[in-house]
Every structure is written in C-alpha cells, then in structure tokens.
Amino acid sequence: MTLISAQNISVGYGANIVLRHVSLAIDAGEIITIVGPNGSGKTTLLRALIGAIPPSEGMVTRQKGLRVGYIPQKLHIDPTLPITVERFLRLTSGVKPSAAMPDLAERLIAKQMTAQMSELSGGQLQRVLLARALLNTPQILLLDEATQGLDQPGSAAFYRQIEEVRNQTGCAVLMISHELHVVMSASDRVICLNGHICCEGTPENVSAAPEYRALFGTGTAGALALYRHEHDHHHDHDHDHLSAHNDTKAAESC
Amino acid sequence: MLDDFMIRAALAGMGVALAAAPLGSFVVWRRMAYFGDATAHAAILGVALSLALQVSLFAGVMTAALVMALAVTMLAGRGFAMDTLLGVLAHSALAFGLVAVSFLSGIRIDLMSYLFGDILAVSHTDLMVIWGGAFLVIGLISWRWTGLLTSTLSEELAYASGFDPRRERLILTIALAITVAVAIKVVGVLLIAAMLIIPAAAARPLSRTPEQMVIIAAAIGSISAVVGLQAAYSLDSPAGPSMVCVAAILFSLTSLVKTIRRI
Numbered sequence: 001m002t003l004i005s006a007q008n009i010s011v012g013y014g015a016n017i018v019l020r021h022v023s024l025a026i027d028a029g030e031i032i033t034i035v036g037p038n039g040s041g042k043t044t045l046l047r048a049l050i051g052a053i054p055p056s057e058g059m060v061t062r063q064k065g066l067r068v069g070y071i072p073q074k075l076h077i078d079p080t081l082p083i084t085v086e087r088f089l090r091l092t093s094g095v096k097p098s099a100a101m102p103d104l105a106e107r108l109i110a111k112q113m114t115a116q117m118s119e120l121s122g123g124q125l126q127r128v129l130l131a132r133a134l135l136n137t138p139q140i141l142l143l144d145e146a147t148q149g150l151d152q153p154g155s156a157a158f159y160r161q162i163e164e165v166r167n168q169t170g171c172a173v174l175m176i177s178h179e180l181h182v183v184m185s186a187s188d189r190v191i192c193l194n195g196h197i198c199c200e201g202t203p204e205n206v207s208a209a210p211e212y213r214a215l216f217g218t219g220t221a222g223a224l225a226l227y228r229h230e231h232d233h234h235h236d237h238d239h240d241h242l243s244a245h246n247d248t249k250a251a252e253s254c
Numbered sequence: 255m256l257d258d259f260m261i262r263a264a265l266a267g268m269g270v271a272l273a274a275a276p277l278g279s280f281v282v283w284r285r286m287a288y289f290g291d292a293t294a295h296a297a298i299l300g301v302a303l304s305l306a307l308q309v310s311l312f313a314g315v316m317t318a319a320l321v322m323a324l325a326v327t328m329l330a331g332r333g334f335a336m337d338t339l340l341g342v343l344a345h346s347a348l349a350f351g352l353v354a355v356s357f358l359s360g361i362r363i364d365l366m367s368y369l370f371g372d373i374l375a376v377s378h379t380d381l382m383v384i385w386g387g388a389f390l391v392i393g394l395i396s397w398r399w400t401g402l403l404t405s406t407l408s409e410e411l412a413y414a415s416g417f418d419p420r421r422e423r424l425i426l427t428i429a430l431a432i433t434v435a436v437a438i439k440v441v442g443v444l445l446i447a448a449m450l451i452i453p454a455a456a457a458r459p460l461s462r463t464p465e466q467m468v469i470i471a472a473a474i475g476s477i478s479a480v481v482g483l484q485a486a487y488s489l490d491s492p493a494g495p496s497m498v499c500v501a502a503i504l505f506s507l508t509s510l511v512k513t514i515r516r517i
Contacts, residue, residue: 052413070414077407080458081283087463091404092415116462142414 001028003066003140003172004049009058011041011048017056018044020196026140031166031173031186033203036193037215042176043073045193046144049174066140069133069171073144075125079118085128086113092135122149126158134165141165143175159186259374260483266376266384267479267497270437270449273388275472276395277429278454279464283406284426287451288337289326292344294434294446296322298351301368301438305358312383316435322347323427348443371442371494373483380439387436391429398425403464441494448498453478456505459512474504 005025012018018041026032036042047053048060050070062068077083089109109131112124120128126146133141143162147155163186166173190206192198198211206212281290296318304314322343329339355365367375376384395402405412405419412419437446457470482497489496 047410047413050410050414052410068414070411072408072410075408075411078283078285080285080455081406081464082458082461082467083407083464084462087465088407091400091407144410 001063002026002061003028003063004174005061006045006049006055007059007061009048009055009060011044011053011055013053018195019048021058022193022197023058024049024191024197026172026174028139029170029172030188032175032189032191033187034174034176034191034193035178035216036198040194042193043144046142046174046176050142063139067136067138069136069138069141071126071129071133071141071143071146073146073148075129077117081118083117084113085109085115085117085120088117088128089132089135092132123154123158126150127161130158130161130165134169137169138171140172140174143173143177145176145178147177259376260487262376262378262381263373263483263493264480266373266381266440267483268476269381269384269388270433270440271453271475271479272472273391273433273436274450275453275457275475276468277391277426277433278450278475279457279468279471280395280402280406280426281430281450282454282458283464286426287447288340288344289323290430290434290447290450292326292340292347293319293323293430294438294443295344296347296351297434297438297443297446298368299347299354300351300435302351302354302358306354311438312387312435315438316431318347318351319431319434320428323431327423327427367442368438369442369444370492371438371440371445373440373493373497376439384436384440387432391432394425394429398422402426441497445494445498448501449475449478452498452501452505456501456508459508459515474501474508478504 002025006022008021008023010017010020010022022041022045024045034042034045044053048055049062050068051060051062109128112120112128115124117125117128129146141162147158150158162173162175165171187203189200190203191200192206192209192212192215194215198215199206199209201209278290281287297315300315300318301311303309303318304311307314326340326343329343334342352365364372401412401417402422402425404415404417405422409419412422433450434446437449441449453471453475454467456474457467460470461467478497478501482500483493485491485500486493486496
C-alpha cells in the first residue's frame with residue numbers, strides 16, 4: 001500500500017529549480033534513506049512530500065487521512081515564546097499525553113514534562129520531537145537529518161530509538177542522513193539524490209553503484225565516504241558543483 | 255453609569271487591551287513588532303480616506319490597515335529585507351496620510367487626536383465598535399489557536415500536522431487590521447504598537463505556557479488602561495501616552511522579577 005508518492009515532480013524556489021523529475025513511492029512499513037551532498041535537494045524533497053512547497057511540475061499524492069510524524073532538522077523555539085514540553089506535546093492531538101502517549105514516548109521524555117522547550121539541550125529536544133511525532137501513532141515517520149548537532153553517541157542512541165519505534169509500531173520511515181554508515185544497514189532502500197535521483201536500490205546495490213561512488217567516493221564502507229568526497233561527479237552536467245566542493249573543503253579541514 | 259466619560263474611557267481601554275493581548279503575544283513570538291507599526295501608520299491614510307469619502311472612520315482605517323498588511327505579506331521575500339520593506343511602506347503611508355489630510359479643506363481635523371488617541375471622547379457607539387472588534391479578534395484567534403501556535407513554532411511542523419501556515423498568517427493579518435481600527439480612538443496611531451507589544455513583553459517573565467502569557471498580558475493591559483486613565487485625570491496628562499507609560503513601568507517591574515529570580 002503506497003502511503004506517499006511523488007510522480008515526476010520538479011521543485012524549486014522561484015527561478016532556482018532544485019529538484020528535477022523525481023519520482024518516488026513509499027510503501028507501508030518501508031525504511032528509506034535519502035543520501036546526497038549539500039544542496040542536492042534532500043530537504044526540498046521532504047518539504048514537497050509533506051506539502052510545504054507545491055511542486056512546479058508533477059504531483060505529490062498522500063493517502064487520505066495519512067498520519068505523518070515529522071521530525072525537522074532543527075527546531076528553534078524563540079525564548080520569547082514560553083511553552084513547556086507538556087504543552088508542546090498537547091498541541092498535537094488535544095489529548096493529555098499521560099492518557100494517550102505510547103509507552104515509548106513517555107520513556108523518551110521522562111522527567112522533562114515541566115521544562116521549558118527553549119531550555120532543552122539538543123539531544124533532549126530531539127527526543128521531545130520524536131515523542132511528539134509518535135503521539136498520533138503515525139503511519140510514516142519523516143526525519144530530516146534529525147541528528148544534526150548531536151554527537152556520535154547521541155545520534156547512535158537516537159537511531160536506536162527510531163529502530164525500536166519502527167519495530168514496535170511497524171510504521172514506514174523516510175530519513176535524510178549524512179551519516180551513511182549508521183543508516184545504510186537498517187534501510188530497505190537507499191535513494192541517492194543530487195538534484196535528481198542518481199541511483200536507488202538496496203544498500204548493497206547503491207554503495208556499489210558508480211553514481212553513488214562518484215558522489216561519495218570509493219570508500220564503500222560509508223564511514224569513510226564523508227572524508228573522501230571526490231570531485232568527479234560527471235554523469236550529469238546541469239548541476240552546480242560549488243556546494244559539493246565546499247563540502248569537501250570542510251571535510252578536509254576536520 | 256455609561257454616561258460618565260471616565261467609565262466609558264476605562265471600558266474602551268480595557269476592550270483594546272483584551273484584543274491586543276493574544277495578538278500582541280503573536281506579534282512578539284513571531285517578531286512582527288515592526289509589522290504592527292506599519293499597519294498602524296497606514297491608519298492615518300485610512301483616516302484621510304474615510305473623511306474624504308465620508309464613510310465611517312472604523313471602515314476607512316480597517317481597509318487601509320488591511321491593504322497595508324496584505325501588501326507587506328505579499329511583497330515580503332521579493333528582493334528587499336522585511337525591515338527595509340516595512341520601513342518604506344510604513345513611513346510612506348504615514349506621510350501620504352498626513353498630506354492627504356491637509357488637502358481636506360472645509361473639515362477641521364484635530365490631527366493630534368488621531369496620532370495620540372482621544373479616549374476621553376469615546377462615545378457609546380465607539381464603545382460598541384471597540385468591544386465588537388475585540389470579541390471578533392479574540393474569536394478569530396481562539397478558533398485558529400492550535401494552528402496559529404503550531405505555525406509560529408515551525409512552518410514545517412504545521413504543514414506536517416495538516417495546517418496551512420499561509421492561512422494562519424492571513425488570519426493574524428486580519429486580526430491586526432481590526433485591532434488597529436478599534437484602537438485608533440483609544441491610543442492613536444503612534445501608540446497602537448506599544449499597546450500590542452508592551453503588555454505581552456511584560457507578561458513573558460511571569461508565564462510558562464502561551465495561554466498564561468496571553469491571560470497575563472490581558473491583565474497587564476487592562477491595569478495599564480485603568481491606572482493610566484486615573485493618572486491622566488489627576489496629573490492632567492494626555493490619556494493615551496499615560497496608559498503606555500504605566501504599561502512600560504509594569505514591563506520594567508516584571509523584568510526586574512526575572513532578574514531577581516536568576517540571582
């Protein structure tokens with residue numbers, strides 16, 4: 001059963017087209033990872049899937065009444081807005097969390113219900129966002145580089161929680177990630193994006209694909225990929241390579 | 255009882271404070287302070303229009319404020335930064351308004367009363383318009399409360415939960431225009447933004463949830479209105495500015511509370 005599908009969509013901001021002719025279907029229970037360099041349109045694709053930007057071409061179809069759990073890249077809560085974790089969670093469903101919250105969500109937040117959202121640490125905030133996404137028992141979880149700003153153990157713990165959620169509820173998961181070595185193994189399908197879909201398939205297939213190697217280097221284990229970002233992405237010429245180059249510089253300076 | 259001009263004035267001030275509380279909170283949370291200013295400045299143009307066309311002041315001001323707010327919303331993000339755009343539009347609207355008013359020969363207008371309000375001259379009809387507008391604003395905002403709050407936190411979260419942040423923004427814009435239109439008689443064009451922002455800002459240190467902040471802002475606004483009027487009466491000072499002064503003093507007191515709590 002298809003939860004969300006995109007048919008041949010092109011998406012952009014004004015004259016700047018970020019995604020060209022992307023088609024994608026997410027079935028119930030599937031785990032899909034989207035990888036791609038900075039500026040490759042990963043976040044734009046996710047925004048188009050949740051309906052935040054209309055595609056300039058093509059169509060996005062969501063199943064009627066689809067329950068989406070969305071975890072943004074970063075949530076900046078302005079300190080001028082007072083809101084406790086408890087109130088933030090209650091925004092979702094209108095029910096009291098203690099009555100309806102799945103055990104897992106409850107465990108995620110533990111004792112922070114009365115804390116102010118703007119005072120949470122990065123890891124705590126991500127857990128609250130995950131708990132919020134779980135409240136309406138979503139059929140699909142969408143994660144946009146949800147571990148940005150977390151350290152290695154922090155993000156590993158976060159992905160373990162996602163995996164636990166998915167095993168308990170059987171929801172589909174679509175995530176964007178830079179951390180190939182963490183997410184590749186758990187995914188049913190990997191989509192390699194760079195303005196268009198370069199290649200897709202099982203993690204093994206994708207990591208062996210020439211397009212993927214062109215983008216992420218030949219260190220196929222993935223862990224090395226970030227540090228071996230080659231400049232030879234040649235199979236398509238419409239793209240601005242600047243962002244990929246900047247990426248590389250940043251990686252080299254580490 | 256309503257025949258006493260002081261009581262009418264107090265009721266008018268409280269009506270504006272009630273409408274300004276939820277709206278002012280959103281203005282503070284969404285960093286739209288200057289947006290409120292721009293809408294209010296357009297009101298002078300509205301005053302000129304309503305006098306020239308001989309329609310009601312409320313209708314004229316409301317239209318001008320709405321057009322201004324919609325223009326800002328539509329032009330935003332097209333080449334100019336928001337603050338530049340608001341600076342251009344707000345002051346042009348004020349300037350055009352002042353010039354337009356000067357062309358209205360035959361009608362003697364007390365410009366000061368539109369710039370700073372004339373709360374002591376509030377009539378029964380004015381009172382009805384003010385409270386009607388206040389209920390309309392409160393109704394609009396409570397109807398869309400969850401959607402407004404979610405889109406203020408994050409537009410993406412709002413989309414994913416099935417809200418349309420653009421529609422919520424439009425609702426705020428309309429509410430802002432209504433508030434400006436009802437508040438012009440009470441505090442005047444130049445101080446409307448103050449009545450929006452200062453009570454909400456003063457409520458922030460005392461509140462832990464958005465709802466608390468709105469209720470406390472409403473209380474602070476009402477206290478400012480009543481105490482400001484009394485001060486104006488006994489000190490023979492202008493009423494609108496006196497109300498804003500009381501709000502400002504309350505703001506510094508609650509900020510002090512926050513600082514003391516930190517130590």
